[in-house]
Amino acid sequence: MLRTVTSPVFKGTTAIEARQTYVNEGGGYHSETVQHRTQAVGQDRYYGQAIYLPPTWQFHNQNVTFQQWSPEDPEGPWELMFVQNDEIRIGGSGGFSATLGKITNLRGTWIRIVTRLKFHATDGAFEVWINGQKTWSRTGVTVLPKTSQTIRWSSGIYCTGWREGTPSGQSVLSVYHDHARIASSYALAEPANW
Template structure:
């Protein structure tokens, strides 16, 4: 599916904390379960933001400030964000399904990786 904003098949991260990136392409993973593990270490000077996709580390920023911008809490959101659909119809199917399953908070990668559950 192509989004009119031309974000296409990208797995992206971002938010008000100042860290944003294109993490991976997922076009070849359509119709399959995708395992995503995210590590957040909150610190003003020694924080970390890392992302694994199906067991492979795709993004890593460490030794940086990782803090919520305006509060002591984190709002976690995930889904298909295709705001370009407000202006034009999507290319391809009209129906999309995103299933979220087995979310957890853990203190190590091996505990967070769904393949290990």
């Protein structure tokens, strides 16, 4: 379920709540907003947003994805950013996997995340900032969305562990999203700056 809420908000008067409820059935547990054709091979983009995990969020060892980048033609998941235990991580079929930062004491606060993707066969870049601090960087490497020329950006909630098992944490989960922007620089994408 996606809905507009007036609390909590990062700035302004509204935010988006992405919520999933476990109902003991197979298939994908996801609610998402999608922006198509956000980037093409050869381009350098910064994806910024603020996310909020409720103060009652129970850390657990299942992946709860809150944003992903996917090739469009042919389509499919590529790189996912997710909460697992008390960490923000990335992983997927794009060949990048890392722990980006601890969020042990950040429940009940807005977490600002900016991700840079520069698509290039030899001089690509994949970098992440959390709350204004660069926490991970790979530059001068291959960063390409498989065989597709464009990607889409999805933001919401994906309870991937529920497809094949029961929840390790709560059976109702919400991730709140605010101040999403795609830009040509870190400064423009950083939610604190606008």
